[in-house]
Every structure is written in C-alpha cells, then in structure tokens.
Amino acid sequence: MAVRMTVLASGSRGNSTVLSSSKTSILVDAGLSCRETIKRMTAAGEDPLALKGIVITHEHSDHVSGLNVLARKLRIPVYMTGATHDAWRKWTRSLGPRRKQETENGSKARIEQLELFKSGSSFQIGDIEVMPFTIPHDAVDPVGFTFKIDGVKIGICTDIGHMTENVRYYLRACDGLMIESNHDLEMLRGGPYPWSVKQRVMSAVGHLSNDALAKFFTDDYDGGAAFVMLAHLSENNNHPELARVCAEQALEPRRSLLASNVLKLALQDVPTETITL
Template identity: 50%
Template sequence: MMRMTVLASGSKGNSTLVASSRTRVLVDAGLSCRELMRRMAIAGEDPSALDAILITHEHLDHVAGLAVLARKLRIPVFFTEQTHRAWVRMLTPKTTMTYAKWLDHLQQEKEAKAAQATVQESGRSAEDLCEIPAVSLEDVQAEEDAPPAVKADPSALPAVEYFLAGTNFCIGDIDITPFTIPHDAADPCGFVFAAEGIRMAIATDLGYMPPNVKQAIAGSDVLLLESNHDLEMLRDGPYPWSVKQRVLSRVGHLSNHATAEFLSRDYDGGAAYIVLGHLSESNNAPELARISAEQAVGDRMRLLGNRILLAEQAQPLESIQL
C-alpha cells in the first residue's frame, strides 16, 4: 500500500507526505514546524515516524518550517546541491556597510597604523615592559579551553543528502525519480515515487509542461498537478504587473488552461486520482480549476474513471491510499 497526504498546498505553504508500508517521506515543509505537526496529527500521521524530508526548491512557501522540523525530528533532508546552497544563502544574515561607516573604518585603520608606527620609532624601555601585567600559564590554558561563543546557525540540519535531477535514488523502500521543472529557483525539481507497484507523482511550481515532465509523470497512479490561476482573474487581479508577468512566464506557474490543455492532449489517463494543487487564493477559484480539469478529462471517454480532487491551503486533504 502507498498513500499520499497533501498537508497544505498554495502560496502560503506547501507540504505533502508520501508513504509506503515501511517508509514515510515529507515533501517540502512550507509551514511552521508547529503547524506541520498539527496537520500531521489531524491527518492521522505520526511525525516521529518520518524518515526524511525532501525539498523541491528553496522558495519560502516550501521551506518555511524546514530547519526547525528537521532538527526536532532529527531526520535527514534531501536537496539538490544548488538548492541547498540557495537555501543556506537565504538564511544567512546579510551585512551591509554604509558610506559613513566605511569612512569611520578607514579612519580607525589610519589611526591604528599611526599609533603602531609611533611605538616602533620610540621603542619601549625596561620600565615600560615591567608595567605589563604578568599572565600565568593557568590563565593562558583557561582561555584556550574556553568554548568559543558561537551563534546558533539557522541553517544547521541533522544531516544533508544530495541528489541529482534525472538520477534515481531510494529512501527506505521508496524509489524516487527527481525531474527538472521550469521555475524561477536555483534547481527546482518534481518527483515520482514508486513502491509496491504504485507510482505517485508531484509536479507543481512549473511555468509550462515540458517534454521531460510529461515523460516523467506518465503512468502515475496518483498525480498532484499544479492548477495555479485563472488567466482572466490573474490579469484583472490585485497583483502588481511585475508579479503577474512572473506568474505568467515560462518559469512561473501553470494556469487552469495550461493544466486542462495537458490533460486533454498529453495525459495518458492512467491515474486513479488527479489532485489539483497550488491554487492561488487571489487569482483562482476552486470550482474554476475543477471544472476546467473535469471538462478536459471528460472529453476523452476512456478517462472517465479518473477522480479529480482539490488540495487546500487551510487544511489537509484526506489521505489517498492505493
């Protein structure tokens, strides 16, 4: 048996649990640790039974609770190397120096050099040396043994594992195929999970459906697919034009129309469940996404057995078990 439980899906946070009879993997941790634990409890999942966390990309709605959750559960996190580096950079505090501070810094360096030159030119007398307080060996040893003051590293994780898009790997008894997706992140990926003869795929946060994604998700029994926005609602909606351009771009998000086009033209019809995810709260309506997908699937009689579900932002979707 395999099961998929979408804990949250949308611009405010994404997380999905995929499990076989022996292995449990959390895909993304885009809510706070506390909220993720709460939603797992609602869904009847035991957080302490998780084996790993798998990250699609470094955007905040996919990693907001990652570090705290991983440290709390003491489980490894799987990234591509580029995604891990981008995530660490995102958490590393950025220090900037104003022009005034830079001038002060230059002045301090100049004064320090002048003072050092004065000492070297004048030399130091025996009396000056006698005035220097003695330092005991015990003091030196105590200073060396003292633990350094280290600030907590916000990106610290119990363990990090790297994978490569296009290269299969396993977590427990689940075989995982990561595939590259077109999105404006460092190295974004979707995934196909296979165990016990069942295939489950996650393909969200992609600006369009390239051939490699279509090929990767073919033959899936459960398909979590993005249906982010309605084109007219986005164009007339509250977002700034720059954000609208990003969403509509080839590294943005799939519209209801683009998802329906894939379902009517390229979808192989093999999934028992199609889950529509990452629906925009501002630029979409659940029923618009559902009707668009149902019409696309319904136009092909052999696909009428497919069940279309909507993943929600506010609460977990009931677990899908096959």
C-alpha cells in the same frame, strides 16, 4: 494498502505532503511551520516520528520555511540538490533577525543530515524510490518528483511555468498525480498583483494556469491515474470551483480511458483527506 498520501497544505503560503508506504513515511517539502506540520500530520493520523526524510523541490519559502526546525526536531535527513541547498542557506542568511528566529527557532541554519541528489538520478528512502526531474520555474534547480512504492507510481509536480517535454515524460503512467492548477488567466490579468508580479506568474518559469493544465490533460495526459489532485491554487487569482470545472472538462474524455481519474483539490488551510492506493 500500499500507499497513503495526504496533502497537508498547498499554495503560496506553504506546501507540504506526506507520502507513506506500509514501512516508510516521507515529507515532500516543508513549507509549514514545524508546529503546524506536526499538528496537521497528527490530525491526519500520520505519525511525525515515523518520518524517514524530507525531500525538497526548490528553495522558495513556501516550500522550505519550516525545514530547519522540523529536520532538527525529528532528526531526519533532508534530500535536496546541491544548488538548492546553497540557495536555501543564502535565503536563511538574508532573513532579518526576527524572521530568522521564527524560521530557525534560534538555532543555526544548518541541515545536520544532508543528502544531495541530482535531477534525473533516482534514490531510495526505505522502500520508496524517489525520482527527481527538472521543472521550469524561477528557482536555482527546481524539481518535481515521482515516487514508486510497491509498484505504484505517484507524481508530484507544482511550480511549473509551462509543460515541458521532460515533465511530460516523467509524468507518464502515474497511478496518482498531484499537479499545479495555479491561476485563471483572466483573474490574474484583472487581479490585484502589480504588473511585474503578474508577468512573473505568467512567464515560462512562473506557475501553470488552469488552461495550460487543461491543455496538458487534453493533448498529453495518458489517463492512467486513479486520482488527479489539483494543487498550488492561487488564493487571489483562482477559485477552487473554476480550477475544478476547467480540469473536469478536460479530463472527461479521459475518464473511461484507463482509470477513474477522481478529481481532488489540495487547499491552503486544511489538509486533504488521506488518499490510499
């Protein structure tokens, strides 16, 4: 089996995904506590000590809250852009003493093995080729990733306010695709969030709705993935079944096109089953 992928958690309370080749394992985002990350990895049959690096999409706390402790404990490099690193340091300095201790375990917020990358320039971690690309989101320098492992291409792209030409370009010809299906527009409009937050989520640099994702599937998606994983579902403004039905309807004509496009859902509190390609 060339590639394994397990989404440990996905949503506004924490995001983290393990991706492995037969030789290399990496973590995409570290939005769970160190303890929870290790617990969920172990339950999924992935060895935390085998991790060779952590790649970070952007500095929002649901993607980095466990980063410092995890990187220190496992003594592995962290890959992010320079601007994201600056914003992350600023964020750790802004935390109150109690949060600071929870987040940093009393240690200084400093990444010991920092590897900076630039959006649009690929780099290698073991036998995994990582390509970061710019996404539209209200962080300083947010990216999505594609990964190439033994000729298999996996795309991971959440926290996108809208579909851009750039995102569409990089997500072409994926063999596996994890993509945001954040909210149902009606639920968001009528839901409990203050108007300012609703506006932020709906904005061009917020999060992708079920309908916007369906439009991508209908208009632009090439249909080549063996699996499509819906991710970063809102717990307040979406329902897994709503997201699933919306995507299913849009994917149906694509299903026989090139690949099976088996639909999966990544949730907040339980890891997904491990997908192998």
